[in-house]
Amino acid sequence: MNNHEVQISLSITPTWTILKEVQKKIEDFMNKKRFSTELIEASIMCASELVENAIKYGSAGTDQDNIKFDLKTENGRIVIKVSNGVKDERDFLNVKERVDKLKKSKNPAELYMERLKELMESPKPGESQLGLYRIAYEGEFKLDYTFQGVLLTVIAERGYS
Amino acid sequence: MSNFKDNNLEIILEEGAKNILSWYGKSEARDPSSLLIPYFKEILNKIKGKELIIKFEQLKYMNSSTVPPIIQLIKDLEDSGIDSTITYDKNSKWQLASFKALDTIVRAMKHITVVGV
Numbered sequence: 486m487n488n489h490e491v492q493i494s495l496s497i498t499p500t501w502t503i504l505k506e507v508q509k510k511i512e513d514f515m516n517k518k519r520f521s522t523e524l525i526e527a528s529i530m531c532a533s534e535l536v537e538n539a540i541k542y543g544s545a546g547t548d549q550d551n552i553k554f555d556l557k558t559e560n561g562r563i564v565i566k567v568s569n570g571v572k573d574e575r576d577f578l579n580v581k582e583r584v585d586k587l588k589k590s591k592n593p594a595e596l597y598m599e600r601l602k603e604l605m606e607s608p609k610p611g612e613s614q615l616g617l618y619r620i621a622y623e624g625e626f627k628l629d630y631t632f633q634g635v636l637l638t639v640i641a642e643r644g645y646s
Numbered sequence: 647m648s649n650f651k652d653n654n655l656e657i658i659l660e661e662g663a664k665n666i667l668s669w670y671g672k673s674e675a676r677d678p679s680s681l682l683i684p685y686f687k688e689i690l691n692k693i694k695g696k697e698l699i700i701k702f703e704q705l706k707y708m709n710s711s712t713v714p715p716i717i718q719l720i721k722d723l724e725d726s727g728i729d730s731t732i733t734y735d736k737n738s739k740w741q742l743a744s745f746k747a748l749d750t751i752v753r754a755m756k757h758i759t760v761v762g763v
Binding site: 505541605612616 | 707709710711713718721739740744747748750752
């Protein structure tokens with residue numbers, strides 16, 4: 486690992502309070518390595534949204550009780566991976582649908598805006614279903630996933646200068 | 647009750663010729679709707695008949711689950727005919743992205759304006 490590289494690997498108990506710890510670790514590590522405020526904020530947002538999803542929809546009741554979190558910077562790329570056991574296949578299909586839409590889209594802002602319009606027309610308290618679109622639009626990350634057995638891994642990646 | 651506090655999030659209502667609702671800190675609750683919607687309903691009656699400014703510049707972070715209660719508030723303000731200006735920090739990249747998107751979808755509204763400051 487050269488001087489500018491960062492690697493964080495965590496096995497996380499799926500509780501809401503752990504989010505602050507994850508955010509703090511990312512901020513400290515990336516600040517030490519003098520990454521830009523914009524990249525640090527985008528990485529914290531991306532990690533938070535993915536870990537929130539993993540806590541909300543994953544883990545309990547599967548063999549994969551803990552959430553696995555990895556953040557790595559290398560050769561001008563930052564890669565964030567969050568893995569969790571999935572209780573209900575519909576939760577995986579929901580992620581798949583959104584990530585597949587993003588992969589096909591040239592403009593994630595349009596998908597984000599479309600979802601905002603849906604919320605405006607029919608506001609539903611609770612889940613926003615905006616997180617993945619936000620990671621792509623606001624954070625400029627490309628998203629992908631793998632699904633093996635009950636283990637869902639969402640991968641977010643972007644470049645930096 | 648005019649102010650709201652939950653963990654790192656604080657919302658302060660200053661009543662005057664123009665009401666000002668300022669957000670501070672971080673909004674990262676698991677279910678912000680359950681906390682914020684009752685608060686907004688409560689202050690809506692107080693602020694009727696006067697202009698409202700909602701200031702997000704000092705908000706450091708919000709999760710995406712915070713967006714639905716903000717949208718609900720905007721809809722309620724529009725339906726109540728309360729002239730409202732939403733301000734955000736245009737030098738903050740995340741705020742610029744979030745609020746420019748919001749600006750696009752509220753443009754057809756008569757009583758809501760979104761401005762970067």
